[in-house]
Amino acid sequence: MANVNCRIVFAFMFSVFSLGKCNEQVPLIMWSSEGLPSQSPPAAGHAVSSGELESYLSSALSSAPHNLLLFLQDKLSVDDFTMYGGVFGNKQDSAFTNLEGALQASSSPLFLPAVDSATASALPALLQEQLDTSPLYLEPETLAQLRLNASVAALLVIRLPYSSSSDMMSAKEVLSGNDEVIGQVLNIMTAQAVPYTAVYSALRPSRVIEDVSFAVHSVGRSLLQSSRGPYPPVEFKERDSTCILMWAENLSVSQFRSGKWERHDLASQTFGESSSVKLEGSFCNETHSRLELSYENVLGYRSFKLIFAMSQRHYKVSARRWFTMDQVELIYDGKKASFNASRHIYAPVEYSYRCESVTSFRYAMLTPRSSKDNANDWRVSFDDFQIQGFKVSGKDFSYASDCAGFFTPGIWMGLVTSLLMVLVLTYGLHMIMQLRTMDRFDDPKGPAISVPQTE
Ligand SMILES: *[C@@H]1O[C@H](CO)[C@@H](O)[C@H](O)[C@H]1NC(C)=O
Ligand SMILES: *[C@@H]1O[C@H](CO)[C@@H](O)[C@H](O)[C@H]1NC(C)=O
Ligand SMILES: *[C@@H]1O[C@H](CO)[C@@H](O)[C@H](O)[C@H]1NC(C)=O
Ligand SMILES: *[C@@H]1O[C@H](CO)[C@@H](O)[C@H](O)[C@H]1NC(C)=O
Secondary structure: OHHHHHHHHHHHHHHHHOOOOOOOEEEEEEEEOOOOOOOOOOOOOOOEOHHHHHHHHHHHHOOOOOEEEEEEEEEOOHHHHHHHOOOOOOHHHOOOHHHHHHHHHOOOOEEEEEEEHHHHHOHHHHHHHHHOOOEEEOOHHHHOOOOOOOOOOEEEEEEEOOOOOOOOOOHHHHHHHHHHHHHHHHHHHHHOOOOOEEEEEEEEOOOOHHHHHHHHHHHHOOOOOOOOOOOOOEEEEEOOEEEEEEEOOEEEEEEEEOOEEEEEEOHHHHOOOOOOOEOOOOEEOOOEEEEEEEEEEEOOEEEEEEEEEEEEEEEOOOOEEEEEEEEEEEEEOOEEEEEEOOOOOEEEOOOEEEEEEEEOOOOOOOEEOOOOOHHHHEEEEEEEEEEEOOOOEOOEOOOEEEOOOOOOHHHHHHHHHHHHHHHHHHHHHHHHHHHHHHHHHHOOOOOOOOOOOOO
16 A cells, blocks of 8 residues: 555656756765775765766765776656665665665775766766767667777676656666666676776756655745754754754644543744753764754643654674664653654664654654553654754755655645546446436437436
């Protein structure tokens, strides 16, 4: 069911919103059968410019093999790795099995999460300059017939598709297919014993969700367009440098009491001029971050805490570090209600995590730790939520890994409307077909006219 939903949403998203423009950035991955010289990655959230990319490429190629494979996909975004990669070590679930295998086998692969897409589309030209050989565009099948010579530079460009709006093939299936091609090409190189350097990138980003949600917002409210709205995020500092940022439009908590949900929105106490929140108890170290928000007098409790506990670690299969939100906790007058979020709230460690709606009830992303937990008496709901607990630089969030926006109101409203239209049309058609019985007006001996009854 979930799978079917995803496909529909995908088709819908790409057909309707792919026209939107945004600050277009694509990821770039570079690795080599011989290993690359290690280079320091760009600062979190920094978009790599054309000049910077040139210098990354030239230092890599100073020692890496000059038989270069450029896998250039139509579209790709970091979110594709988040959504379809084997983040949690489920290798069979990943759409990038061959890619991940190749990255694991090579030393110091280079991962640039955000390269300006205009620069990425000029990659064949950039590489041509560096390798001093012209690019050869080829179909993967023809590669087997090619005789490569390890001592002669070659630049082979393999174009890969991404799902188009016209078919219903899911993005994951297309990505898996492309990964299969990458695997085949790498096998051919290995079979010919030619050392290689490979680059995987794309012409355009596959996601424009950021923009979609902005567009949805800007209908009623334009404040969110450039920055995070009317107030700055909550900022926790450790040793004078910011290490946690959190922003939300609403942070609401509700408790079930005498037959109904009593709700309280913590946003005004948390953000802006009138905030009264205390951050004592929060901390950050290399692997764990904890944001502890303490309030007074919430829903009748003298002390009330809302806690976000995050941790980060290296996941082998995706060959990189991710952070997860392990727990969201409420502590009210000494009692505790805790929700588990680690399955749903995660992002590459360099990024922030953002979601239009994080709740413990609608498409529950936060689940009570156990059936006995007090969390069953509580509901939490964060609207337009963004958090970053690692690699914060300055007072701004890094690039946001969106929870893919499947459930943004705009998309759902669109879906529901189209489904309704289809239903109405089908019903109408059905009625019209029934009306053929009207011919019998002319035939007095025929059976009585039957008029379909509406219910
Ligand atoms: C590879 O190219 C070099 C230089 O052009 C040549 O000497 C060598 O014979 C070639 N090797 C093969 C296997 O073709
Ligand atoms: C969220 O907060 C705004 C005020 O900041 C309020 O107007 C709005 O009704 C709230 N939304 C929900 C869903 O509670
Ligand atoms: C970071 O904090 C966590 C939780 O308190 C602790 O388990 C871990 O050992 C700490 N790590 C370091 C490097 O201090
Ligand atoms: C959270 O849920 C996941 C999956 O249901 C489970 O593997 C994990 O142990 C849970 N974490 C905690 C801290 O309970």
